[in-house]
Amino acid sequence: MEKKERLRAIVEGSVFTGIIQFLILASAVVFVIESDRQQLEVDPYATHFIVLDVVFLVLFSIEYALRVYIEPKKRDFVFSFYGLIDLVAILPSLFLVPGFRVLRILRFLRIFRIFKATRFILAVDRLGAALREIQQELLALVILSLMFVYLAACGIHFFEREVQPEAFGSILDSMWWSVVTLTTIGYGDVYPTTSGGRLFTALVALVGVGLIAIPSGLLASALTEARVEREQIEADEAENEK
Incomplete structure (x- = not known):
């Protein structure tokens, strides 16, 4: 032994x-x-x-x-x-x-x-602890994001299906535009040309900015809490060794 x-x-x-x-x-x-x-x-x-x-x-x-x-x-x-x-x-x-x-x-x-x-890498352990801490919030955010992807695809399909049937002819085809816009990537391979479609795109883009910012804020907060908790544990261990 x-x-x-x-x-x-x-x-x-x-x-x-x-x-x-x-x-x-x-x-x-x-x-x-x-x-x-x-x-x-x-x-x-x-x-x-x-x-x-x-x-x-x-x-x-x-x-x-x-x-x-x-x-x-x-x-x-x-x-x-x-x-x-x-x-x-x-x-x-x-x-x-x-x-x-x-x-x-x-x-x-x-x-x-x-x-x-x-x-x-101790930081990876803290990251894992932070992700576990906010896993319920992240799951809710994923579900909410999928709902927005669906709604955005439905909306752009309604506005653009007549003028761009090759890109927005179905809700399924519109999903690509929805994902790209909500994630704020904006490849530019497909884009709206009608006034209603452009206004709708602006609203979707604003929602996308919020969807991207929320998990970043949650993770930053959880990482801060994990760091504080770890430092407290180390301080307690150092105190006990004295």
Whole structure:
């Protein structure tokens, strides 16, 4: 048990964490470089890339094995979010072994290695806590947004269906314009030409600004509360240690 605790201290220590973060970034960089080589129609299975894949495979496999070993509830860890991310970071490299290249389409899954970095970012934990805090409000906002998308599509269809049947001939066709306008993206590929349609578009755009601003405000407030709560916990822990 003492040996496992010492190993846990090493795995969760700053040095080991720094090494894993470096490997994550290196893996992501290699992924980007290799994709560029593919674009240039150069053999993506050049020897140095195979060597790097094997190195990453071995090191990430060792890390995964260590984390499973030090966890008291191994099954819970294996099927947890981070446990699955660790596993996904390993599996694609197995398909790069000669003889398994038929499965090379799965190579893109290596990009999931970058998500392993979230294990070490405290801000991500606060973000997760903030999202859980406002999940009911976000769900209500999603439902409200879908309602507005539907109503906006119905409205623009009413105003524009006669003059632009190719773009607004049905409510379903009008959905694209509705989503683009409510999200304030405004591609400009389809737009109203009638006076009523333009006035209606202005109203929809104003509603869209509000829909975009609401979740931003909710998330900012929840993040502030999560930060204050975390700082209070740290202050209490520091006080108890004295």
